[in-house]
Amino acid sequence: MKERALTRPHADAARQLNLSSALLALSVLTDSGVEHYRGSFQNRVMYVPLGVAALTLGAGVFGMAQPRLRRHAARDSIYAVAAATGAAGFLFHAYNISKRPGGMSWLNLFYAAPIGAPIALTLAGLLGKGAEVARGHSIGRLAAAVSAVGLAGTAAEAALMHFRGAYHNPAMALPVSVPPVAATLLGAAVCAPGPRIGRLARWWLKFTALLGFAGVGFHAYGVSRNMGGWRNWSQNVLNGPPLPAPPSFTGLAIAGLAALRLMDEEAHTDRGVRR
């Protein structure tokens, strides 16, 4: 990858990747905070994602706010640590599931440590890393591919958890139907870039981003439907649908939108260079 001068839209898109990473990190920070508190921090390691997600969130905010668009060594390494921590968390969760009676059974996938959750931190790290590398290199297509895979994976986790919840509310079908379409369109835009597929992908990504916000509202409603409702919050926030989970869709959709902008800018400047 060769160094390139940055245009204004390109810089905005890079900052938008920082934003997406920060949103994912916020989701991981609050979700692992609540769920690991529920697990009574039985293992000291359970504190680690809280610290790393908080750092990642800070790095994202810093990256968005920084007036001069430069790669930053501290952010760079925080994002690398986040990606590695997520991968280690995945192994820890897989170990937690496998050591329970029954091993890799549906029951344990439903009720033991959620297998997919730590990957969100890896995605936050990768997208943050992308935001840094984009300050000088063409990574639009790679970032789009990562977002598409992330959206598909997150939809798979929602499918597992909403299946556990028996899809008792028709709205529970939304996060398993909308993001996969967005991911597919984004993937198509990576393989065969073009204005039409790009426009289509943007619409579905925006819908997905909106859905992530709406999901918090739906989950808050889910909490209120548990016995005792919000007055019994100390039980129901833990027992009901996780409030911090849906915004990870928003984070990934914003990353997809940023990646499409990067791809456009890169194509534009490439044409300019040829001209």
Place this chain on the structure above:
Amino acid sequence: MTDRYPGYDVLAKRDSPSWNEQTRQVIDERLAVRADSHRFFTDEEWPTIVAVCARIIPQPQQPDQPVPLAAMVDLKLFENSGDGYRDSRLPCLREAWRRALRALDAESHKAGRVRFHQLPVAGQDDLLQAVQDGRSNDPAWGDMPPPVFFSKRLLHDIVSAYYSHPRAWNEIGFGGPAAPRGYVRMDFDRHDPWEAAEARPGLEEQARRHNARIR
């Protein structure tokens, strides 16, 4: 007896998210049972059931505020609230108890020409033991096998009355009714913050502090 859940009072949860109006109502009714109230047992039968309860579950640990066992058994019989099942060798709830108290008094009359509650404590224990072992055979029992009455009616009704009372819950660290707040941490040896802490040796003060904060 040592206090295994020091400072724990399940009633501290009364006005917290742990209980709702329905729960408060049920427990208030239970706490309102007066120790000497009897509407099913006659004045004649009353001292007998009081003495039986005192032998089945002596309450030296709460001398000032014993759980009103006999009155609670009486309430169950007055309301005739069965369990939804019964050993077919026993007559129905009320008839079984009436007959058994008559038989106990008859047996103690044979043994010492006194009523059951007038027997010395050791004598009461001997007689109850005889009932449990099938050695009591007064005609007052009728076709009801005394050992079956002992295990399926007498023990069942008295012990469930005791452990339905909040003071018994304090003693065993039971969280009480889980309505609406239930439990979230369901794994082995995991506890929700609103559960009683057991005083492990050396950690009594820690448990007391935790239990004082439970709501």
